[in-house]
Amino acid sequence: MKKYIMGIDIGGTKCAVLLGRAQGDADDIIIDKLRFETRVGRGWRAVTEELLDNVEEIIKKNALSPEDILCAGISCGGPLDSRRGVILAPPNLPDWECVPIVDMIEERFGFDAYLQNDANACALAEWKFGAGKGLRNMIFLTFGTGMGAGLILDGKLYSGTNDMAGEVGHMRIAADGPIGYGKRGSFEGFCSGGGIGRLAQEMARKTLENGGSTLMCKTAEDIENITAKSAAEAAENGDETAKEVYRICGEKLGEGLAILADILDPQAIIIGSIFARSGHLLKDSMEKALHREALSQTAGCRIIPAGLGEKIGDLASLGIALDAAANGGKA
Incomplete structure (x- = not known):
């Protein structure tokens, strides 16, 4: 059974890549984290390439392989198309028009990836780990x-x-x-x-x-x-x-x-x-x-x-991955 999930947080100022446990609570689910400055002026191709390199680095750093990863959750400001896994044109990410981030991750690493806007991602985090734990609505x-x-x-x-x-x-x-x-x-x-x-x-x-x-x-x-x-x-x-x-x-x-x-x-x-x-x-x-x-x-x-306070940004992307896994992943 695969025991690990990935979280990817894409922001206008900073990006983060997280390795987490497929089971756990807010205090122990995060295993490792890498961060870097987005520097949006260099264009989306350069940013996503660094993002993918960070995913590869964090997997190798923890003596794992992509086959050990259950899935990845990606949190990004909207607008976006979560069903197609495409970032459309967020105001804080100029020039990011129709960026197929999910396909990019899946093609390079082989595990499933899921994209949500930051409001949905934070809702999942508070529901899974925070003030909304145990609620249905x-x-x-x-x-x-x-x-x-x-x-x-x-x-x-x-x-x-x-x-x-x-x-x-x-x-x-x-x-x-x-x-x-x-x-x-x-x-x-x-x-x-x-x-x-x-x-x-x-x-x-x-x-x-x-x-x-x-x-x-x-x-x-x-x-x-x-x-x-x-x-x-x-x-x-x-x-x-x-x-x-x-x-x-x-x-x-x-x-x-x-x-x-x-x-x-x-x-x-x-x-x-x-x-x-x-x-x-x-x-x-x-x-x-x-x-x-x-x-x-x-x-x-x-x-x-x-x-969740300051933890919500880190837990949001992992919450996407956990929710996708709980719902059976991709058909």
Whole structure:
């Protein structure tokens, strides 16, 4: 029986190759890891060649052969076609148009490979190892640079007809508001790092124009430097404008959660990144909006911070491999 799996994480800044056990938990599944800087400017062929060389290196380094590997999971930002195993054109990977990454790995090494976007990969990681362990119906929300979802429904990852399930950042939450996913007032516009930063800048500008002050910036010239993180730090220190930014974002988060809860009726919605760090600034207004907007039967779903922390990036690609193996692999 093959005892090993591979994980491959492709990012705009760094890439990672992981060797893992085909069975294990978050603390002991990873055997070894290699990382390198993506340096996207050199083109996808150079990056994928280094990626494949790293796969070969980590196998040899651990005295294994490709025949010992059950399968590999690949995590990459979308858009992509998981069924064909093709990376289409991620914003953080310029020039990566129609890159057949799965075929490249399978042809060189002989074991099966599976591709998922990072939201789906993180959903699998939290489901297999983290806050969603043991659940049959859960939603994972990224709530980081953007807002996307991975859906575990009836004990399986759900990707939809066109591989587009979970693009919740595109939902319109308000007629007006910060722009996210190309749409003003979208879920991503209010509930993402960029969206919170833009809202904080707008509200800081109004505060200064009205003769007030805010810890987020000393002068109007500093407004463009405000980020979600600096706004959270100001809110932590009692700044009223920053606290209002997070109150608004929490309310819109709750409204978005209510829509998801009513449509999908999950046991839990697990939220990563910003919520895991700053959930206490969002929680009160989020819960009020959720219970105001959702049906009483669905409003009781648990809202949980992601449990894997910094480990989620490594475990995401391995989670893809484990899920594929559990579902019988390729026919």
